[in-house]
Amino acid sequence: MTITKEPSAPLAVVLGVTGNQGGSVVKALAESDKPYRIRGLTRDITKPAAREFAAGGVEMVAVSLTSDNAADARAVFTGANIVFMVTNYWEHLDVTREVAEGKMLIDAAKAAGVGLFIWSGLESIINVSNGKYPNVYHFNGKGEITEYGRRSGIPFVNVQSGWYASNFWKLQGMKPKKLADGTFELALPVGPQTLLPVIDTPNDYGLFVREAIECPEFGPGSEVLTSGQDITVGDMVSQLAEITGKKITYRRIGDEEFMTATGMPPSVALEVLESLKYHEECGYYAGKTTDASRRHLARPTRTWADFVRATDWSSVLA
Structure with a gap:
């Protein structure tokens, strides 16, 4: 594990650190041969996952990043070289809230002078389908946040989330x-x-974020399409x-x-x-291929078969 407290190491701030994506990002950075300071953000630092990360050297911070809490967002982003942001639409099913929070976080990171802002986005289905499928809010809201981030002027990378194997x-x-x-x-x-970019998110999503940080092929303005296997x-x-x-x-x-x-x-x-x-x-990624996004990963991703073998299906196939 290369998580460090050394001030010379870049500081990565990870939102939703106890969730599938945020936790995967921390684990992937910990696997790197490059040192990182990591600040993990969550509402409840007493969760077992939060305590485990703290024991591993992650600076855990309890914060609620709602749209009316820009001051706290700027504070936790201060000094960050890298920010990873994810929003959870399924927690409240309110796309207006999700978009407002996403825009606030982008503005706060820009005000704090963050060097690289990595966002877990999705396609805007309403736009790609020319309005045929207007009700997929968990995609459309993230698509709106993506466009806002690209226009914001912050160094912005969109690491899209594939289809959860789970x-x-x-x-x-x-x-x-x-x-x-x-x-x-x-x-x-x-x-x-029907073809899907299936990914074992807790195990593999963070690899793509690490790639976006460490690989010169990616950088501000780029897009990474995550997939363990199409x-x-x-x-x-x-x-x-x-x-x-x-x-x-x-x-x-x-x-x-x-x-x-x-x-x-x-x-x-x-x-x-x-x-x-x-x-x-x-197509999940509107016809775009995932090949380039898998080219520089630090280790192989799990295939669907790998996920099936690693999962206890007894409760499903009883």
Whole structure:
């Protein structure tokens, strides 16, 4: 571990340090042969994950970075060479709030003179689809923040988040379901050829942030597209069945059947539905390839098969 307190080392401030992405960033920087000072931001520094990072040399700071708290944001960004920012739309389902907080954080980092600002963005689906899919707020809000960051003048890198490998393991509407004959079925409103940039986020997302920091090919104005493996939904189901030894089939279902199966409120189910339809029609990254973004990673990423082998599926495939 190369986390240090030496003042000569660059200071990286990591938001959401106890979450999937922020925690992955800290772990990836700790793996580097370059020394970093790390300041981890979270609302609750008494969480087990926060205490673990503190024990490993991370300066943990408790702070609430809401849109009306710009003064605290500037304070925690002061002296930072690097800031990694992520926002959590799913925590409150309020895209207006997410965008306001994202813009405030960019402004605060600029005012603090941050040298490199790395943002976990997503595509603006409403723009890419020419308005066909307007309700995917967790993408569209981040797309709006991305454009604001690019216009802000701050040294800005967009490290987009790929498709979480854990979605088929923990999301009710995407888990395989047990059928009456004892076999399993994964049913989604898209075809099996739908290609997704699947990533084991806690294990691998931080590698791409480290790449954006350390690789000269990337830098202010660049974009990094994260993916452990680009793989079709059909191949994901086939590999899941082969590795777990369970009989699992795939079925394309109608939109209404999917929305009901999610068990989510109608507005949220519609958002998830539209995101999947967009991925099939336009591509997760709007047709852009992930090849260049994987070229300079410090170590190999996990494939979907690697994730399946490392995960306990007993609660899903019981």
